[in-house]
Amino acid sequence: MSTNNIVENLKREIENFSIQIKAEKIGKVLEVFDGIAKVSGLSDIKSSEMVAFPNGAAGVALNLEEDLVGVIIFGDFSKIKEGDEVKATGRILEIPVSDDILGRVVNAIGTPIDGKGAIKANKTYPIEKVAPGVVTRLSVDQPVATGIKVIDAIIPVGRGQRELIIGDRQTGKTAIAIDAILNQKGQNMICVYVSIGQKDSKLRKVEARLEEGGAMAYTVIVSAGASEAASLAYIAPYTGVSIAEYFMDQGKDVLIIYDDLSKHAVAYREISLLLRRPPGREAYPGDVFYLHSRLLERACRRNEKYGGGSITALPIIETQAGDISAYIPTNVISITDGQIFLETDLFYKGIRPAVNVGSSVSRVGGDAQIKAMKKVSGTLKLELAQFRELEAFSQFGSDLDDSTKRTLERGKRAVEVLKQLQYAPVKTEHQVATLYALTKGYMDDVPVEKIKAFENGLIEYSERNAKVFYKEVAEKKMWSDKGEEELKKVIEDFKSNFLAR
Numbered sequence: 001m002s003t004n005n006i007v008e009n010l011k012r013e014i015e016n017f018s019i020q021i022k023a024e025k026i027g028k029v030l031e032v033f034d035g036i037a038k039v040s041g042l043s044d045i046k047s048s049e050m051v052a053f054p055n056g057a058a059g060v061a062l063n064l065e066e067d068l069v070g071v072i073i074f075g076d077f078s079k080i081k082e083g084d085e086v087k088a089t090g091r092i093l094e095i096p097v098s099d100d101i102l103g104r105v106v107n108a109i110g111t112p113i114d115g116k117g118a119i120k121a122n123k124t125y126p127i128e129k130v131a132p133g134v135v136t137r138l139s140v141d142q143p144v145a146t147g148i149k150v151i152d153a154i155i156p157v158g159r160g161q162r163e164l165i166i167g168d169r170q171t172g173k174t175a176i177a178i179d180a181i182l183n184q185k186g187q188n189m190i191c192v193y194v195s196i197g198q199k200d201s202k203l204r205k206v207e208a209r210l211e212e213g214g215a216m217a218y219t220v221i222v223s224a225g226a227s228e229a230a231s232l233a234y235i236a237p238y239t240g241v242s243i244a245e246y247f248m249d250q251g252k253d254v255l256i257i258y259d260d261l262s263k264h265a266v267a268y269r270e271i272s273l274l275l276r277r278p279p280g281r282e283a284y285p286g287d288v289f290y291l292h293s294r295l296l297e298r299a300c301r302r303n304e305k306y307g308g309g310s311i312t313a314l315p316i317i318e319t320q321a322g323d324i325s326a327y328i329p330t331n332v333i334s335i336t337d338g339q340i341f342l343e344t345d346l347f348y349k350g351i352r353p354a355v356n357v358g359s360s361v362s363r364v365g366g367d368a369q370i371k372a373m374k375k376v377s378g379t380l381k382l383e384l385a386q387f388r389e390l391e392a393f394s395q396f397g398s399d400l401d402d403s404t405k406r407t408l409e410r411g412k413r414a415v416e417v418l419k420q421l422q423y424a425p426v427k428t429e430h431q432v433a434t435l436y437a438l439t440k441g442y443m444d445d446v447p448v449e450k451i452k453a454f455e456n457g458l459i460e461y462s463e464r465n466a467k468v469f470y471k472e473v474a475e476k477k478m479w480s481d482k483g484e485e486e487l488k489k490v491i492e493d494f495k496s497n498f499l500a501r
Contacts, residue, residue, distance in 0.1 A: 025088035027051075030068060032080050035229040036274045037071045039086050045069055048128055050089045055079040058109070059086075060093045060235075063275045070275040072231040074109055093128065095239050096121030097246040102190070105207060105221040108232035108239050113223065125246055127238040131297035136306040140337075141367045144255060144312050147183030147425020148176060150355045150418040153377035153435060154384070155340055158368025159253050160301025160310040164332055166317045166324060167342030171354050173316045175422045176340065177257040178206060180314065182213040183425035184255060190247045191219040192256040194240035197226050197233050197263030209423060224267075233267035241298050241311070248302070248309035256299070260316035261292060265328045282327045289331050296335050324359070338362040351415060352422070357384045370477035373428065376435040380414065387411020406444075413443045416451035429473045430459045433466070433487065442491050446499070458494050466490040 027041035037059060039051070051059045051071055057080065063070025073080065095110035098121045105114040112119050140158035157163045157180075165173045181191045193210075195203050203223055210216045220243055224236035237258050244254040258264070265288055272285040280286045292315075299313035317332050322344065324333065333339055338361045347354035366374045386407055394400060394408060417438050420426065434455050437443055446454050463470060469483035469490075479487070 025090075027069065027086045027088070029053075029080060029082055029084045029086060031082060032073075032077060034274055035073050035077050035231050036271070037073055037077070037080060037086070039069045039071050040067065042069050042086065042088050045088050046092065048093050050091050050093050052087045052089060053080050054084050060231075061088075062271070063277070072234070072271055072275075074229070074231055074235075077229075092126050093235070094124040094126045095242055096123075097125050097243060098122050101220050101243060102218060103216045103220075105203075105223060106239075108222065108224040108228075108236040110239060110243075125242040127235060127242045128294075129242070129245065129298065131294065132300050132302055132306070136300075136302050138301045138303045139367070140301055140364045142253075142301070142310075143368050143370060143373075144180070144189070145183055145187060145428050146176070146180040147427070148179055148353060149420055149426055149431050149434070150353060150357070151176070151340060152369070152373060152428065152431055153418075154357055154381045155338065155355070155360045155362045156364065156366070156368040156373075157312065157314070157362065158301075158364045159312050160299065161338075161362075161364050161368065162296050162299045162313040162315065162336040163362060164315055164317060164336040164339040165342070166319060166329060166333070166339050167354070168319050168322055168344045171342040171344055171347045172352060172422070173318070173342060174202075174206070174259055176342075176353055177259060177314055177316065178209060179423060179425050180255065181210060181219060181257070182215050182423065184218065185214060188253060189218070190244075190252055190254045191215065192240045192244050192254060193219060193221045194237050194256065194258050195221065195223045195225070196236050196258065196260060197224065197267065198259065200225050200227070213423070230267040230270040233264060234271055237261070237264055237295050241295060241313075244311045245298065248311050249307055251308040253310045253312070255312045255314065258295075258313065258315040260318055261332060262316075262318040262328055265291065284327060288328070289335075292332055293335050296332075337364055351419060353420060355418075357381060358388060370428065370473075372432045372473045372478045373435075375478075376432055376439055379439060380435065383407070383410060384414055387414065410441075410444060412448050413446070413451055414438060416448055417443070417455055419452070429470050430463075432473050433459065433462050433469070436487060437491050440488075442495060446495070450498075454495075454498055457498060458491065461494045462487065462490045465493075 025042055027039040030038045030040050045061050047064055049061050057073055057075040059071040059073045061069050062072050100119045104112050107113050140160045142159040144157045144159055146152055165176055167173055184191055210219055222236055222240040224232040240256055244256045247254050268291050269284050277285045296313055299311040301310035302308055317329050319329055341356045341359040342354045343356040390404055390408055466487045469479055469487040472479045472483045
């Protein structure tokens with residue numbers, strides 16, 4: 001190559017050469033301990049902004065102090081040491097989302113942990129978002145059928161509602177949530193189950209039960225296990241609700257379970273104390289109410305103008321010795337639209353689900369029930385509450401008037417009807433037929449010990465012979481006079497055969 005050609009090539013390269021300036025915000029680790037890093041040099045970082053450590057671990061800025069930043073670390077912090085460089089990413093904490101996440105188990109930052117390969121994500125969602133405003137919302141009047149008779153009849157849950165499940169450990173709180181997920185099969189509802197601080201063995205059992213019931217096809221499990229860092233337990237519920245919002249933005253209805261928010265508050269307390277935030281009542285930081293309110297406010301039912309869809313939240317709270325007046329339970333009770341209170345004494349008496357009807361409430365009430373259910377369950381809560389009072393009173397005296405005896409006998413049968421096996425949700429039409437027979441007095445002369453056999457036989461017999469009634473309840477959500485007459489005749493025929501045995 002001649003000298004002229006070399007010169008020409010050099011000139012061309014020089015003309016085309018451009019310097020690309022890349023600015024990076026870099027800080028240094030001052031100290032690291034228990035999943036927390038104190039970092040200096042990131043003066044203009046945002047709250048909840050993601051940072052990257054040299055070992056590939058991610059973190060998020062939580063405390064913005066005068067001369068340093070408190071960062072919580074996701075993953076292994078043991079390989080991070082003092083003096084390491086920390087890069088600010090400029091991105092607020094976000095997770096990858098796509099339709100492919102259905103049927104999968106992911107960790108608190110949206111990475112799959114079920115061994116089924118990567119999830120193709122087409123977009124990301126921030127895990128913190130302002131809850132939809134009042135103007136964008138619709139009133140709650142569509143039911144979420146849980147398949148649990150005592151809930152659907154007395155403490156109904158509607159689409160867009162936040163209903164707290166509260167009680168001591170081992171009283172069946174998770175079982176209610178799993179039943180609700182199993183009952184969504186064919187109900188056009190996507191489910192998200194967030195497991196916070198639970199043992200891996202419990203999570204595997206839940207996953208196996210959902211798989212067995214065919215529910216994993218429409219369910220996502222977000223897990224932050226008991227053995228994982230407090231930082232992951234802290235963000236897991238927000239990851240879950242972001243996944244739920246991704247589906248709500250498509251106009252779909254979503255049911256989300258937080259199991260449980262007591263452990264979530266404990267994880268946040270741990271992080272806060274490590275970050276030297278001042279402790280308040282029961283050593284929780286002052287903003288622990290905001291922790292749960294900004295999470296649960298994101299559950300809503302949106303109107304069509306703003307995309308439709310809904311998120312129904314069932315948070316779980318564990319109490320100590322039934323104390324619902326403790327700090328975290330009272331916080332979450334005041335945020336939610338009602339609570340399902342599970343009582344240890346009822347559980348050990350064999351009344352399962354162990355729902356205390358007197359202490360449980362749904363602030364949406366009958367608006368979240370179909371007309372047929374509202375009609376048969378109207379007097380049930382009052383009858384059960386009267387029964388509980390009279391049951392305690394009748395232990396002290398034997399001379400009871402006829403009216404009191406009738407109330408006690410009806411109450412005993414109502415309690416038997418509302419008992420239900422775990423993982424066996426009941427169709428709404430079956431519930432309506434059973435409760436009709438109960439509230440209209442058809443079970444009053446059936447022996448209490450035979451009520452369960454009567455109920456099971458009646459459902460089987462009426463489904464075959466009261467087809468008009470069942471069709472009307474399934475399609476029109478209410479029965480006609482013709483359907484009612486048909487059901488009455490079917491109940492009378494079945495009862496005469498049953499009692500003659």
